[in-house]
Amino acid sequence: MPGQLDLKSGRTHWETCITLVLGLLWFPLNAALEATPGSNPEPASLYANFVDPPREYSVTPYWWWNGKLDGAELARQIDEMVSHNVYSCIMFPFMGLETPYLSDSWFEAMGAALAEARKQNFTLNFDDEYEWPNGSARDIWSPWSEDPKYLHSRTLKENLGYAMKSLAYVEKDGRGGNLLQIDNLPNSEFRFAVASQWKYAEWQPGQDSSTAWTYGKVPLDKPELDPNSLLDVSSHLHAESFSWTPPSSGRWKVMVFFAVQTGSQGQYVDVLSDDAMSTFIRLVYGEYNKRIAY
Numbered sequence: 001m002p003g004q005l006d007l008k009s010g011r012t013h014w015e016t017c018i019t020l021v022l023g024l025l026w027f028p029l030n031a032a033l034e035a036t037p038g039s040n041p042e043p044a045s046l047y048a049n050f051v052d053p054p055r056e057y058s059v060t061p062y063w064w065w066n067g068k069l070d071g072a073e074l075a076r077q078i079d080e081m082v083s084h085n086v087y088s089c090i091m092f093p094f095m096g097l098e099t100p101y102l103s104d105s106w107f108e109a110m111g112a113a114l115a116e117a118r119k120q121n122f123t124l125n126f127d128d129e130y131e132w133p134n135g136s137a138r139d140i141w142s143p144w145s146e147d148p149k150y151l152h153s154r155t156l157k158e159n160l161g162y163a164m165k166s167l168a169y170v171e172k173d174g175r176g177g178n179l180l181q182i183d184n185l186p187n188s189e190f191r192f193a194v195a196s197q198w199k200y201a202e203w204q205p206g207q208d209s210s211t212a213w214t215y216g217k218v219p220l221d222k223p224e225l226d227p228n229s230l231l232d233v234s235s236h237l238h239a240e241s242f243s244w245t246p247p248s249s250g251r252w253k254v255m256v257f258f259a260v261q262t263g264s265q266g267q268y269v270d271v272l273s274d275d276a277m278s279t280f281i282r283l284v285y286g287e288y289n290k291r292i293a294y
Contacts, residue, residue, distance in 0.1 A: 055121065058087035062127075066096035069105070071112025078116045078124075088123035093130040100141035101130040102154075102284065107291045114292065128284050135269040135276070137283040151268045155280050162269055162276035166262040169255050173198075176249040182242040182256060191258035193237055195244065197229035198251040225253060 063077070081089065091113070099105045110126075117124040130138040136153035139145050150157045174180035176197075185191075233254065236244040246252040261268075270276050 052085055055087040055123075058085070058123075060088040060090060060123075060125070061086065062092045063089040064092050064094040065109075066094045067098055069097075069099040069109035071109050074109060074113040075116035078113065078120055078122055082120045082122060087121070089125065091124060091126040093127065095131055097130065101139065102137065102287055103141070107287070111292065131266075133265065133267040135267065135271045135280050137280055151263075153269060154283050155269050155276055158279050158283075159275070162273055162279065163261045164263060164268055164270045165259045167257055168260045169257045171253060171255045173251060173253050174246060175251060176246040179243065179245050180252065180254055182254065183240065185237070185240045185242060185256060186258050186260060187240050188258040188260065191237065191256065192232070192234040193242055193244075193254060193256045195229075195231045195233045195246065195252055195254045196225040196227070197246075197248075198253065199224050199226045200250065 081087075091110075093101050099109060114124055116122070128134055129136065130140075136151070136155050138152050139154050140152050144150060144157060145152045149160065151163075155162055170182060170185065172180060172182050233242075233244050236242055237256070242254065242256055244254065269280070
């Protein structure tokens with residue numbers, strides 16, 4: 001009966017059942033652990049693996065390369081990392097680098113580091129750009145890099161059309177029936193112009209009479225453009241100017257949009273361009289592929 005004391009064992013039937021169930025669960029689990037290759041639940045082994053984990057679990061620090069690179073010194077530093085149980089790193093060309101990135105001297109140093117890495121069974125990863133952000137194959141050492149239009153970028157030197165672009169605009173307000181002129185516009189390959197009439201409420205006695213006298217109507221509390229009046233006026237763009245006379249009375253706004261070369265946090269290459277990134281891959285990974293023996 002449940003709860004009855006077993007005088008021989010000193011345990012209740014509930015305790016006996018629980019012990020039996022736990023035993024049935026434990027033995028298959030224990031057998032599975034023993035059968036799993038490399039598994040060892042012993043605390044001493046777990047501690048040893050934390051102290052000196054397998055190489056595939058090594059920490060992977062950034063290894064900044066700057067100054068004048070020397071193959072023997074790079075090999076010494078790899079040996080130093082291995083002696084401290086560090087078996088992987090990411091080589092990062094960083095500010096202060098005196099050996100020109102992607103030059104013959106660069107690949108000589110890289111070859112020496114890679115030879116030592118193979119000798120030590122050390123994983124040598126690499127960052128594919130001098131400093132950051134990636135995509136420029138940056139060069140600050142060659143004479144052409146002093147030309148500001150290239151922005152130290154081998155990618156842009158191949159084609160200035162690979163520059164990052166953003167959409168800019170200028171705007172101007174005018175009145176219907178009067179010529180609206182905008183000068184000194186960039187003659188961009190991509191540009192367009194739109195016009196829209198402002199929404200106005202009817203003037204009421206006691207409201208801003210000067211505004212009503214100027215525009216004929218009083219602006220809404222929250223001025224907004226009338227979407228039903230939106231016009232494409234791109235045909236009135238001429239070289240570096242825009243000229244158009246709004247078709248009716250009232251207040252109009254014209255906005256001319258155009259693409260301009262831009263940059264963001266040091267990036268000046270259009271990384272969304274397939275052609276630009278294919279060029280970058282050729283300039284960087286193509287050189288590694290030609291110069292580094294597998």
